[in-house]
Amino acid sequence: MINEKVTYDDNMNNPEKFGSELSKIKKENNFQVPENYFDDLPQMIREKVNQKEVRFSFESMFLYFLKPYRVIALGSILALVILGLFIITNQEQENLQMPYDISLEDLIQEYPEMIEYMDDEVLVEFAVAQMAQEDIYFIDFEFGFDSMLFQDDIIQHLSDEDISEIIFNL
Amino acid sequence: MHIRRLVINHADADDIVQDTFVKVWENLNNFRAESNLYTWIYRIATNEALTFLKKKKRKYSFTAIDYYSTLAKTLEDDNYYNGDEIQLLLQKALLTLPDKQRLVFNMKYYDELKYEEISDIVGTSVGALKASYHIATKKIEKFILNN
Numbered sequence: 001m002i003n004e005k006v007t008y009d010d011n012m013n014n015p016e017k018f019g020s021e022l023s024k025i026k027k028e029n030n031f032q033v034p035e036n037y038f039d040d041l042p043q044m045i046r047e048k049v050n051q052k053e054v055r056f057s058f059e060s061m062f063l064y065f066l067k068p069y070r071v072i073a074l075g076s077i078l079a080l081v082i083l084g085l086f087i088i089t090n091q092e093q094e095n096l097q098m099p100y101d102i103s104l105e106d107l108i109q110e111y112p113e114m115i116e117y118m119d120d121e122v123l124v125e126f127a128v129a130q131m132a133q134e135d136i137y138f139i140d141f142e143f144g145f146d147s148m149l150f151q152d153d154i155i156q157h158l159s160d161e162d163i164s165e166i167i168f169n170l
Numbered sequence: 171m172h173i174r175r176l177v178i179n180h181a182d183a184d185d186i187v188q189d190t191f192v193k194v195w196e197n198l199n200n201f202r203a204e205s206n207l208y209t210w211i212y213r214i215a216t217n218e219a220l221t222f223l224k225k226k227k228r229k230y231s232f233t234a235i236d237y238y239s240t241l242a243k244t245l246e247d248d249n250y251y252n253g254d255e256i257q258l259l260l261q262k263a264l265l266t267l268p269d270k271q272r273l274v275f276n277m278k279y280y281d282e283l284k285y286e287e288i289s290d291i292v293g294t295s296v297g298a299l300k301a302s303y304h305i306a307t308k309k310i311e312k313f314i315l316n317n
């Protein structure tokens with residue numbers, strides 16, 4: 001039987017004294033753990049922390065980008081990076097072509113020692129590029145042709161002749 | 171022991187204890203000294219255990235099996251439980267209570283915490299805790315008498 005004399009406040013504030021049935025039961029801890037459990041626990045927790053840190057780099061990155069707005073943001077950033085790389089690459093190519101806009105005479109006049117360091121192939125390429133850009137017509141050229149020269153033709157002709165002489169005749 | 175009393179099974183309690191300390195480790199920077207470290211860890215452990223029970227209940231809700239009846243039965247054969255018949259009866263009685271009532275009962279009866287301390291941990295008013303404890307004891311007494 002439940003002890004009806006036990007009041008609400010007695011019951012709550014003095015758990016040992018409340019209801020007759022419950023007060024008859026000895027308060028004890030009957031839950032046990034395997035041997036050395038608490039000795040091994042810190043190590044197990046450390047391992048779990050380490051595992052979680054490794055998993056963090058892969059799983060959390062994947063989960064992070066599951067949301068559509070993050071995918072859009074990542075896509076936009078990638079598009080901007082690709083566009084930036086494209087612009088930079090084009091600029092570099094333009095920069096590489098810049099020397100061909102300078103006349104060979106000016107270049108040699110400015111840097112006469114340069115001619116010694118430039119091999120024949122480079123000089124020919126330089127001259128050809130300049131001619132091709134300026135649509136140069138060779139009239140009464142010592143080779144005897146007066147039509148517009150195309151780059152491949154020029155290379156073919158120049159390769160067979162005395163390179164340095166041709167260059168200085170330009 | 172607080173976690174073990176809630177989830178009963180040692181393996182489950184072990185997982186939750188580890189998860190609790192991992193969370194403590196991860197959130198140590200967020201810990202504010204204005205609350206007691208003991209209370210803070212207690213709160214994390216309680217939340218972890220209650221979340222675990224909620225998941226289990228959800229999982230078992232698709233079956234005809236009552237999760238708490240299963241726990242009570244496993245306790246009988248549990249190698250890591252050495253209570254006598256009356257202790258086992260008390261545990262079975264506790265397993266008939268709603269999780270939060272059982273939580274309050276355990277913290278007051280076994281852990282002998284003050285209502286104010288329990289209130290800090292579970293975030294419930296002292297009055298509500300007192301009522302909850304009172305109802306829990308009545309239900310336990312009734313269960314013991316009927317069994």
